[in-house]
Amino acid sequence: MEELTVKPWRVPGKWRLYVNKPGVRGDSVAWLDCLSGVVTIDIPEFEAVALARIEEWCRSSGNTVPPRTVRRREEGARSRTKPSASQPQPQPQPQPQPQVSVPFLPPMPDEDDLARNLPGAGLESLVREGEERYSLLVRLAARVSRQRLADMATLRGLEGEQLVGARLEPLKAVGWRVLHGIPLPSGSDIDHVVIGPPGVFTVNSKHHPGATVWVGDKIVKVNRNGFPYLENSEFEARRTARLLTEWCGFEVPVHPVIAVVGAQKITYGATPAVEVVDGEQIASVLAAHQGEFPPNRVDRIFTIARHRHVWSQLGGHGKKSR
Structure with a gap:
């Protein structure tokens, strides 16, 4: 350039x-x-x-x-007709551009580039902070035995985000953009933000090894226990859409997705607004959506979304259930 x-x-x-x-x-x-x-x-x-x-x-x-x-x-295409040589045409009045x-x-300094984040970046940071609370001897023993000093729920969530992140990786080869561990002012994060021709997807990973998952119109049940995954994911997508629309200067639709990892069975009792999918199939599910954005808009959204400063301007406190 x-x-x-x-x-x-x-x-x-x-x-x-x-x-x-x-x-x-x-x-x-x-x-x-x-x-x-x-x-x-x-x-x-x-x-x-x-x-x-x-x-x-x-x-x-x-x-x-x-x-x-x-x-x-804003650049808009204007139709123009060729003036006739036999008949003078009125001069068009200049129109102000919106x-x-x-x-x-x-x-953007390097440390604010969220494209550098690996899958599970937020939870990995929490695990490492927790490990610092232990004595050096305990940390060394854990390292030798290849164990992580964190509760099982956190480690399970970390593994789930890493698995979904790996399944999203092939989309990059066909022009999609993928971000992981988007930090929010509330202290929570968005597991994955995926940007492609069909629009933007906020993907929430849920790792439930061997569980039976039932999807209703308002709630998701894991082994018959209900969780507000759908409500939280819709909230996450709505405010992401508002934020990206404000910073991009054009409408950015955002689709909420829940990627379930490790479940023995997923049963659908309804079709909620949030797409609940098998995490193993996440790339093919997203790619099946109809295209909406040209490559230049995909790149523009990615330029905005990868900047940590943008997300620091997000108001309100997010909900998130692990």
Whole structure:
């Protein structure tokens, strides 16, 4: 990609920073209103680089600029008819292009890139924190015997997320994006966020080795004990949809999915809004959904969703049952 240049411009009452393509008459890629903090994106494919250059200038210039807000020009196809040579056509009136305001996405340091997370990242962190409470001698003994110092429910959940994560891996080869262990302000996390042509899926792994699972319209029963998995998954998907829609600047539908791992049998007494599937079949189930997003939108959602800062802005406290 071409190296972009930044050029401050200031006259009484106006103060802007332009990000242009190289050259004396390089096209404007984006510009920052330094008085309001609004960034206008003129060429979408340069957005990430332009925002990084703007943020770099704001840090190094020593000037005080309000928090940035991005305004992106929505591109819409317009039908045009060829004017007839024999009959003059009225001149079309210029139509203002709609502006979509989205929050400013700051540059992403490596430690905030959630694409680096392995399946089960959240639970793995909890297990390691718990192990630190034991003496060095106990930790060494556990390491030699290849045992983890955590309760069985946590270890079972960790194994379930790792198994589902492994089954999702083949989707990456056909253009899907997969994230694991998305941390939330409440202290909980989203096991997996999967992004592909059919949209976005929040996948909740449930590891129940040898269990009998029954799926109703409002509740999931494991060995006849009811769990609010459906309600929690719907809540998780709704707020994820609101968050990604706000940050992407376009509607992002999110589908809740529960991936059951290790169950002896899954019986469906109803068809709830949440898709409950055998974790072994998760990749084929998601791939069977009808396409909705072109590749550029898949990439845009992934760029937003992989940034830890975005999820830190999520309000409210999540529900999560292990």
